[in-house]
Amino acid sequence: xxxxxxxxxxxxxxxxxxxxxxxxxxxxxxxxxxxxxxxxxxxxxxxxxxxxxxxxxxxxxxxxxxxxxxxxxxxxxxxxxxxxxxxxxxxxxxxxxxxxxxxxxxxxxxxxxxxxxxxxxxxxxxxxxxxxxxxxxxxxxxxxxxxxxxxxxxxxxxxxxxxxxxxxxxxxxxxxxxxxxxxxxxxxxxxxxxxxxxxxxxxxxxxxxxxxxxxxxxxxxxxxxxxxxxxxxxxxxxxxxxxxxxxxxxxxxxxxxxxxxxxxxxxxxxxxxxxxxxxxxxxxxxxxxxxxxxxxxxxxxxxxxxxxxxxxxxxxxxxxxxxxxx
Ligand code: NAP
Ligand code: GDD
Numbered sequence: 541x542x543x544x545x546x547x548x549x550x551x552x553x554x555x556x557x558x559x560x561x562x563x564x565x566x567x568x569x570x571x572x573x574x575x576x577x578x579x580x581x582x583x584x585x586x587x588x589x590x591x592x593x594x595x596x597x598x599x600x601x602x603x604x605x606x607x608x609x610x611x612x613x614x615x616x617x618x619x620x621x622x623x624x625x626x627x628x629x630x631x632x633x634x635x636x637x638x639x640x641x642x643x644x645x646x647x648x649x650x651x652x653x654x655x656x657x658x659x660x661x662x663x664x665x666x667x668x669x670x671x672x673x674x675x676x677x678x679x680x681x682x683x684x685x686x687x688x689x690x691x692x693x694x695x696x697x698x699x700x701x702x703x704x705x706x707x708x709x710x711x712x713x714x715x716x717x718x719x720x721x722x723x724x725x726x727x728x729x730x731x732x733x734x735x736x737x738x739x740x741x742x743x744x745x746x747x748x749x750x751x752x753x754x755x756x757x758x759x760x761x762x763x764x765x766x767x768x769x770x771x772x773x774x775x776x777x778x779x780x781x782x783x784x785x786x787x788x789x790x791x792x793x794x795x796x797x798x799x800x801x802x803x804x805x806x807x808x809x810x811x812x813x814x815x816x817x818x819x820x821x822x823x824x825x826x827x828x829x830x831x832x833x834x835x836x837x838x839x840x841x842x843x844x845x846x847x848x849x850x851x852x853x854x855x856x857x858x859x860x861x862x863x864x865x866x
Pocket of ligand 2: 624625626627664665666667716717718719727728729730732749750751752753755756757791816817818821822825
């Protein structure tokens with residue numbers, strides 16, 4: 541049996557990746573940061589809370605990372621932990637740099653010192669393309685990050701490449717475009733929309749305030765994307781891969797899908813609120829997943845329509861349950 545350690549196990553991707561690795565027969569360990577509130581709701585939602593082993597630690601504390609690697613005896617480490625909300629990266633830029641950027645060096649150093657044969661996955665991002673330099677972004681497109689988060693992730697990407705080249709570590713960087721699910725944090729735009737649509741439909745709200753709805757994203761389903769992470773670490777050689785659908789859609793059209801699903805007109809409810817504008821915007825992202833298709837045999841399976849409908853239905857179900865509980 542193989543052992544895996546996931547940092548960020550309590551996040552959206554951490555939950556789906558745990559589920560996938562358990563299905564593949566792994567013993568799954570996860571790094572859990574100390575919080576005053578419960579962060580296990582996603583693992584709970586998937587019914588796997590008791591199937592994973594949690595080890596306390598923080599990306600900014602290398603001693604805790606060394607301890608987690610020792611306890612888990614992991615042969616694969618998936619580094620998903622991050623301050624991952626772009627908006628927050630302008631109000632907490634230093635924290636973002638330390639967790640999302642330097643945190644990657646902390647875990648790579650722990651691997652280098654303890655056992656450089658451990659395979660490593662870094663959760664890189666399409667945010668690194670930012671002000672896009674090519675209409676469709678591939679592994680060869682130059683980067684131009686537009687947020688403190690994007691800058692921190694670019695550091696994480698290059699330190700991963702550097703440890704691969706310097707120390708021969710099997711370290712791969714997955715450049716994942718936006719991926720969503722019913723387990724998405726409520727601050728991200730898809731989930732903000734699907735939650736609001738459910739509340740409006742059930743008479744609990746009558747408006748949805750958004751920022752730049754002309755922004756375009758290449759959105760896929762998180763459940764499909766975590767499989768690509770695992771596939772990268774099963775390759776003979778480490779490498780970098782773009783994971784995307786190859787389609788881009790405006791926030792406006794994504795909203796339409798969500799409102800249409802419950803027979804409402806988005807125009808009657810959406811209010812543009814400059815409060816949600818960003819100091820620098822990433823106007824459009826569109827990924828070219830050809831390399832992943834050819835080398836990993838990975839393909840996205842879920843359409844944006846199916847994804848948004850899945851999310852609206854999950855939010856309707858969640859709210860109805862809460863109402864029943866009183
Ligand atoms: P998420 O839901 O925000 O999860 C982030 C995880 O990181 C949580 O488990 C969080 O723990 C943990 N974390 C935050 N600060 C930490 C710290 N100092 N020490 C230890 N753990 C810490 O993010 P996600 O959507 O699952 O994304 C997973 C990774 O992929 C992130 O690195 C993200 O930047 C990257 N990514 C995401 C997307 C996407 O579209 N989802 C696309 C490209 C790349 P708590 O639960 O305790 O806060
Ligand atoms: N969050 C949010 N809230 N975004 C809004 C809103 C709003 O009210 N209104 C418009 N938007 C626009 C944002 O300006 C952005 O252009 C787009 O919707 C998507 O925003 P998010 O869902 O917050 O995601 P993101 O693209 O900034 O970042 C996500 O994807 C990255 C990959 O490209 C995060 O998951 C990052 O961690 C990830 O790396």
